[in-house]
Amino acid sequence: MSDKQKLDEQTIAMRAAREFEDGMVVNLGGGIPTLACNFVPEGREVLFHAENGALGYGGIASTETADWDLFNASFQPVTPLPGMSFFAHDESFALIRGGHVDISVLGALEVSEKGDLANWVAGDLTTFEGDITDWIGLDRYPPAVGGAMDLAIGAKRVIVCMLHTTRNGQPKIVKECKYELTASRCVSLIITDLAVIEITPQGLVLKEITPGWEPEDVQAVTEPRLILASDIKEISL
């Protein structure tokens, strides 16, 4: 199984971008999701939203054109586009919470079969006896909540882009999240290096699969049971 080709991060982002329809407002989280801004399908105009108060920005800026006053929320310089606008941070999250973001593409540590999302702290704070200061004092990585909780509850549709398993090969698509939750029942689509999986009331539906992989291979690295879509196909871009 390990010699089969997995999608690279650019290709995962490219697949995510195929979900962007003309006129949509899309917010891209850090990591793989950020890359999706380069792959808007031909003929579609998408308004990318940045938490720090911009709508309608373009691709990542080159060193020559980079401007400290034009950054996305992942600390990357971006390019201006006609029709762009800026606003204050409170308005930026009014826009998120108020349901004006059509798609939020987020990274994840874990996604449960119910669509619960864990993406802000590598560990289980709920059963931890101390506070954040104690957590950091124990040499654990400081949790950074950022805007993920707002995006998870506010966006009309949450798509997760992530690698299918951890570095150790453990499933990241799980029955119940062991990591601290970002929000419950918020994810509707998971795009990984192995598959595209839809979260439905009936369970996880395997819709697309990386060329060369079989459904049972994907199932082997996925904790919950996968339902095979009747029209299951190879991931194509």
Place this chain on the structure above:
Amino acid sequence: MSDKQKLDEQTIAMRAAREFEDGMVVNLGGGIPTLACNFVPEGREVLFHAENGALGYGGIASTETADWDLFNASFQPVTPLPGMSFFAHDESFALIRGGHVDISVLGALEVSEKGDLANWVAGDLTTFEGDITDWIGLDRYPPAVGGAMDLAIGAKRVIVCMLHTTRNGQPKIVKECKYELTASRCVSLIITDLAVIEITPQGLVLKEITPGWEPEDVQAVTEPRLILASDIKEISL
């Protein structure tokens, strides 16, 4: 008593304007308060705030310069001034509720000795058995709440400008308001055609009096007991 000269509305407004200090944000209600925009003391710069989303407007505009897109909240065309700004209605009331208006000058139907303000409906809705539709159906004047409740609770200081008595000579400064309240314990200064009265924890303090009038004359048309200020003086402008 009736042959004594009372202040006219312009002069009441002029007296109110003496409270405006340099740099203050001031909101003027309809009626007498609106007139105060013409009497800012020499050498002071005051930012007039309009509920409909303007700060720093000037005096009332002439017919020649009047512009449908530059009105105050009393439906009057106003003139632009350098340093003026416009904003949305929600921000305009954020500014009010958030304590950014230094002085709100309001008209009143009644003010109680505790500083309760009644200025939005000529009647007692609390004991009325119906709703607003019934009230109007009974030929009563439709109540219009407008921004008075927000200004009364939000402004750092509420000054009332009004005639001292009703057309029938009844006191408008009362022990308890009989008209429906706008807000309780919000007024700090009352300026009328007869007197300037401060509302203090000890009670109503008569600070200034219209030339030719005696404290007992003012007391005669004021329901609560007035405390004479040690430095009581004639209203001067």
Place this chain on the structure above:
Amino acid sequence: MNKIFNSSDQAVADVFDGATILCGGFGCVGGVPSTLFKALVKRPIKNLTIVGNTPVLGMAFQKAAARTMTVPESYADASLLLNNGQVRKLIISVPTIAIYKMPEPFPIVKAIKEGKDIEIELVPQGTLAERIRAARAGIGAFYTQAGVGTYLARGKETREISGKSYLLEYPIEADFAFIWAYKADRYGNLIYKGTSRTFNATMAGAAKITIAEVAEVVELGQLDPETIVTPAAYVDRVVKR
């Protein structure tokens, strides 16, 4: 992406029976989306809920208030709908204004006197703006001091916070926002003009569908990104007045 509609008739074609409509403007002549009201009055729908600061003052009031200014004959507000029997409820701050001599009763008084079944929910102006903003901003409810201890606190939950009393207020969930703006591009970015910004910018994005009537449509890129007041995400349809 092109949100420009060819006519106001088209722009309001799917407004349905029983819809809740946010009505932009403050109540002064400037900033009222007159063309949208004139389009809607032609549609056979009823039981509308009209939300606004002063949406039904009517033409006669504006002429009385205008003094030496001339009210454009094209002016109209939501009293068109009220007079036409299409309104079931008003969520409103100022139903009438006392100070001007009027040649005829205010539309709301006339409607009630005629026995029309109209519910009025009176809301302090700041609370009205904040309830609309709460809908735009995904806020479930909020506490404000405005109205505490008054008739308008009836039936509302109160809460002490840091020694002060507050009322619990809920967002106004609306189906459509009819707003006016000065300029738009095809993405739906908007700028306004002076005090005509007012409730228009508050209501943009606060309803399921926001329809902007504008004085001018400009090419994409013509609006300076620093000066755009309403970002495109809040606007669904644009129609030139």
Place this chain on the structure above:
Amino acid sequence: MNKIFNSSDQAVADVFDGATILCGGFGCVGGVPSTLFKALVKRPIKNLTIVGNTPVLGMAFQKAAARTMTVPESYADASLLLNNGQVRKLIISVPTIAIYKMPEPFPIVKAIKEGKDIEIELVPQGTLAERIRAARAGIGAFYTQAGVGTYLARGKETREISGKSYLLEYPIEADFAFIWAYKADRYGNLIYKGTSRTFNATMAGAAKITIAEVAEVVELGQLDPETIVTPAAYVDRVVKR
């Protein structure tokens, strides 16, 4: 009326022991009021509460994140105060950012490892912005869905509204707001630049005293009233960077 101060030292001269300070900017280099932090670190005050999205990332992080861009040597954030032992509490959304290779630990990690007594209140970014806005807007408290069912809901009141769960959140009451803006006039009207607007415009007016560090002071009337983002009423002091 003249809100222009001659120096940042003067502008922060009355910041007191135990004060709560809103720190503008998002965390990127643009839009951080560096000069104000550098002035405050010279003052002998402690026990500060620092509020911001990402206020203590520090210079080393910015250099790591800047890749091919050059971080101006004049850059500073509130980690100056943290490193200097002046901070007692952080109300913050992002204490550190994982993705870049750092030559040294993040300031917050270093401070805690050194045994400094620092409390951290972690707040979802949108809730942070809204709590600051609530202070500016006189809102007593509000309900949001962000954080429901998570660690950050601990100790918070929840409420069902229209079938959904919300958390009750309170305004952040601050003594000072340190913000950056692009241009100001002597009344304190402000405009910003690009994504450096961010939390600066949110915090303006949200504290008892708002201090704006600006790139440029212009004559009154030079700022177009339609394009002013922060009206003068929200700003107390202006100092040129």
